[in-house]
Amino acid sequence: MLNTKILLLSVKPKLAMVRPINRIHQFFYDVAVNFWFEGFILLSIVANSVTLTFHLPNMSGQTRQAIDLMHVVFTVIFTLEAAVKLIAFQSRYFKDRWNVFDFAILCSSLVLLLFSSVASSFAPVIRSVRVGRLLKLVKKMKQLKIIFRTFLNTISCLLSVGTLMFLVIYLYAVVGVTLFADIKLNEPLHERLNFQSVSNALLVLLTVATGDGWNEIMDAIGRGKSQTNDCVRNAGYADYERAGETVGCGEYWITYIYFVTYVILISLIFLNLFIAIIMNGYFETREKENQVINQEILSLFRDTWSVFDPDATGKIKVSYFPDFMFMLGPGLGWDDRYHTDLKRQERSFNIVTGGLRKYTKETDLHFLNIIDNIFVQYIVRQEVKMGL
Numbered sequence: 475m476l477n478t479k480i481l482l483l484s485v486k487p488k489l490a491m492v493r494p495i496n497r498i499h500q501f502f503y504d505v506a507v508n509f510w511f512e513g514f515i516l517l518s519i520v521a522n523s524v525t526l527t528f529h530l531p532n533m534s535g536q537t538r539q540a541i542d543l544m545h546v547v548f549t550v551i552f553t554l555e556a557a558v559k560l561i562a563f564q565s566r567y568f569k570d571r572w573n574v575f576d577f578a579i580l581c582s583s584l585v586l587l588l589f590s591s592v593a594s595s596f597a598p599v600i601r602s603v604r605v606g607r608l609l610k611l612v613k614k615m616k617q618l619k620i621i622f623r624t625f626l627n628t629i630s631c632l633l634s635v636g637t638l639m640f641l642v643i644y645l646y647a648v649v650g651v652t653l654f655a656d657i658k659l660n661e662p663l664h665e666r667l668n669f670q671s672v673s674n675a676l677l678v679l680l681t682v683a684t685g686d687g688w689n690e691i692m693d694a695i696g697r698g699k700s701q702t703n704d705c706v707r708n709a710g711y712a713d714y715e716r717a718g719e720t721v722g723c724g725e726y727w728i729t730y731i732y733f734v735t736y737v738i739l740i741s742l743i744f745l746n747l748f749i750a751i752i753m754n755g756y757f758e759t760r761e762k763e764n765q766v767i768n769q770e771i772l773s774l775f776r777d778t779w780s781v782f783d784p785d786a787t788g789k790i791k792v793s794y795f796p797d798f799m800f801m802l803g804p805g806l807g808w809d810d811r812y813h814t815d816l817k818r819q820e821r822s823f824n825i826v827t828g829g830l831r832k833y834t835k836e837t838d839l840h841f842l843n844i845i846d847n848i849f850v851q852y853i854v855r856q857e858v859k860m861g862l
Contacts, residue, residue, distance in 0.1 A: 482842075482845055483842065485772055485845060488780040488786060489784070489785065490786075491563045492566070494564070499561060502558050505558055505562070506558050507562075515552075516611065518551050518552070519607045519611075521548070522544075522552075523607070525545065545583075545587075546587065549583045549587055552576070552583065555576075556577055559573065624752065624759045625752075627758070628752055628754075628755035631751045632748060635747055638744075639744045642740065643683070644676070646736050653669070653732065654724070654729075655669050657669065658720055658722060659720060661694060663691065667691075678691060683740045688733065691733075692729055692733040697723070697724050698724060698726065704721075705723040706723065707722075707723045709721050774802070775849075778807075781801065782794045789839065790838065792827075792837055795839060805852065806849075807848075825847065827847070
């Protein structure tokens with residue numbers, strides 16, 4: 475019950491996109507909220523993302539022109555979408571975070587289109603940003619919503635574990651430079667993949683963390699003097715100056731201890747810890763979705779409240795209460811039995827508002843008070859149905 479209370483207290487009124495009075499604005503509003511218009515925009519987003527995969531290094535001039543033309547067409551479509559919504563929603567357009575996100579991506583596309591010669595060096599980055607529009611699909615698909623919420627819920631834990639993992643990698647990099655800086659560069663080591671500096675050591679350790687040929691790197695560093703490896707034991711600076719490169723020999727036992735402990739810590743413990751955090755977050759999110767009160771039913775309440783409180787003030791007039799309850803419908807609100815039964819309506823009003831009309835002269839209903847009382851009743855009814 476405590477978690478439910480915390481969840482209800484975290485819910486805020488939703489700013490509604492109100493249908494304007496001006497007829498021209500009304501036309502654009504009807505277009506903006508039209509199901510087919512939204513479907514067309516989502517289809518355009520998917521198609522635009524697909525065209526971004528067509529960029530190849532050896533494209534012919536005609537193919538490149540065709541792809542550039544498609545990008546222009548999609549930019550025009552998204553510009554028209556933004557224009558329609560700006561006319562329809564006016565200043566409210568920028569109060570929706572998804573609209574702000576879309577507008578930012580659109581501006582980057584327009585910069586690339588209008589100043590292609592100036593922004594050519596940033597073109598790949600700007601093109602890749604367009605893929606972010608695919609995130610809008612999260613709003614339409616329930617399973618994607620669950621995964622997206624899982625990511626948001628676990629991101630703080632992931633950052634904490636990631637910070638600790640980076641510190642461990644940095645410590646191993648410093649120790650690696652101390653132990654292996656003078657080792658001769660045998661394959662697969664080269665001028666960048668080595669332990670001659672902390673930055674290069676970090677690159678080696680990140681490569682090892684992926685599991686990509688880490689045993690070959692370990693073998694190259696631990697290799698001692700042999701017929702195939704002409705190195706110098708306990709090499710000093712004079713040996714380096716004479717050869718013009720590092721010529722030191724490795725020690726297998728030190729190398730094995732270093733790399734095996736690193737792989738156990740990073741690949742087997744930390745990376746699995748990341749997976750465990752994500753899986754735990756996913757199951758918690760799924761559990762919340764299967765609770766009596768979940769995001770879907772909270773969204774129903776917020777959407778209904780926004781009809782009577784489009785500016786998200788957190789208040790509605792007492793006179794709106796019957797219409798509000800009927801719009802909520804069976805479950806949270808009123809069903810057909812309440813239409814002609816005024817006494818039933820009165821009882822429900824007193825329960826939901828806490829006797830507002832009897833004990834105060836308040837003319838407004840407050841969001842947090844109403845959502846708390848309505849959902850307490852809803853939970854009780856659901857538990858009675860389940861025989862709890």
